[in-house]
Amino acid sequence: MYNKVTRVSAVQLSAAEVAKHLLKLPNWKYDGKKITREFVLKDFETTWAFLSQVAMRSHLYGHHPTIQTTYNKVRLDLSTHDIQGVSEIDLKLAKKVEGYAAGREKVEGRESNK
Numbered sequence: 001m002y003n004k005v006t007r008v009s010a011v012q013l014s015a016a017e018v019a020k021h022l023l024k025l026p027n028w029k030y031d032g033k034k035i036t037r038e039f040v041l042k043d044f045e046t047t048w049a050f051l052s053q054v055a056m057r058s059h060l061y062g063h064h065p066t067i068q069t070t071y072n073k074v075r076l077d078l079s080t081h082d083i084q085g086v087s088e089i090d091l092k093l094a095k096k097v098e099g100y101a102a103g104r105e106k107v108e109g110r111e112s113n114k
């Protein structure tokens with residue numbers, strides 16, 4: 001696989017710029033250095049279907065989240081290492097990831113708590 005994203009130097013976004021992007025990504029939190037989102041998926045298989053898509057897309061973009069996972073839970077942290085902050089590519093990947101999570105998240109009260 002190869003990186004289709006144009007290789008340009010990352011530019012750190014201001015806190016205001018990140019906040020504006022996150023209006024469309026309300027489940028993502030920003031701590032000044034990275035954006036983070038926690039997911040609770042329907043079950044283990046769904047979690048790994050989701051993670052496989054995240055992994056492939058990350059590889060395609062050449063930009064990889066820090067991933068923590070336990071059974072049906074996932075935490076993704078995204079930042080741009082060169083600038084030790086958040087740049088456009090982090091938001092671009094976060095938006096893609098939202099699409100992969102759609103329909104896979106556990107709906108409270110409807111799925112068993114395995």
Ligand SMILES: C[C@H](O)[C@H](O)[C@H]1CNC2=NC(N)=NC(=O)C2=N1
Binds near residue numbers: 062064066078
């Ligand atoms: C050399 C390599 O392209 C870099 O280390 C890439 C790899 N994946 C990365 N992933 C993330 N999340 N941030 C980066 O800055 C980053 N840099």
